[in-house]
Amino acid sequence: MSEALAGLEQLARDRTAREGLTVALAATLERAEQARHRVAEARARLADEQVDVDALESMSMTRILAGLRGSRDADLDRERAEAVAAEYQVAEAEARAAAEDREVASLEARIAEHGDLDARRTELLAHREHEVRIDPASVAAGEQLTELATRVGELRARTTQLAEADAAGRQAHRALQEAAQHLGSAGSWATYDTFFGGGLIGDMVKHDKLDRAGSLMQRADLALRSLATELADVGIGAVEGVGITQLTKAFDVWFDNIFSDWAVRDRISKANERVQWLLGEVSTIGIELDRRRQATADELAAAEAERERILTADV
Secondary structure (H helix, E strand, O other): OOHHHHHHHHHHHHHHHHHHHHHHHHHHHHHHHHHHHHHHHHHHHHHHHHHHHHHHHOOOHHHHHHHHHOOHHHHHHHHHHHHHHHHHHHHHHHHHHHHHHHHHHHHHHHHHHOOOHHHHHHHHHHHHHHHHHHOHHHHHHHHHHHHHHHHHHHHHHHHHHHHHHHHHHHHHHHHHHHHHHHHOOHHHOOOOOOOOOOOOOOOHHHHHHHHHHHHHHHHHHHHHHHHHHHHHHOOOOEEOOEEHHHHHOOOHHHHOOOOOOOOHHHHHHHHHHHHHHHHHHHHHHHHHHHHHHHHHHHHHHHHHHHHHHHHOOOO
């Protein structure tokens, strides 16, 4: 292959990769904006909860009324716990927003690495035109080879993008499976009817299980967001009813609601149902990615065979 053709092929790969990254960046910027909005909402809720705690801790009408009812200690415990829950939600929202911001920075850096592709194309086409003029008899073949070089470059870039999406899908599936295994044992965790009435949960084993579940859900949540970015890169917005938006909002039932009421066992059950659904959807996405990878491989093989035919036609 001539130097210009090799350059055009690489240019096509870079252009296709940049286009995919640009689409992914747009989707990530939207998620980042939503994440910042969620942080603001969570901080507002925390401020409200702290006001309730302060009211019960200070000499106020609220404290007097609570004391008359004989419920001040229970009320104060509840308000303090709700404030802690609100702090948890703020921390989770901030972690999500930070992750989205890091992804935006990473995508912007990867796009910038490609440099001025239009200038490269102008230079390479001029070089290729010079090569063809050297042998006027090969003008037709030269034009075909130029088109094929671009096509092969695009297909090779698509192959890389699909492989990256497939890897992200497998990682998300593993994270979901681990979360499912942990959440699946929720029925044996004893009954979490309420956090109050009988006092806060005293069994540290139960606390450890909740902490572990939260950690696994966070890991799966990040894996799904990474998958969403890679799917946007290859132009997959939805597959068999599941869209990128659904993937990136998959765990709201856990992060937003685990402390919104105190029926924790019910929340664990709902989170487990959500994880099981997502496992099926991620598997469906994997099947679609496999189909596209095979189709791309077939197109690439055909293009390379055609290029070889042209190059060896006079041999």
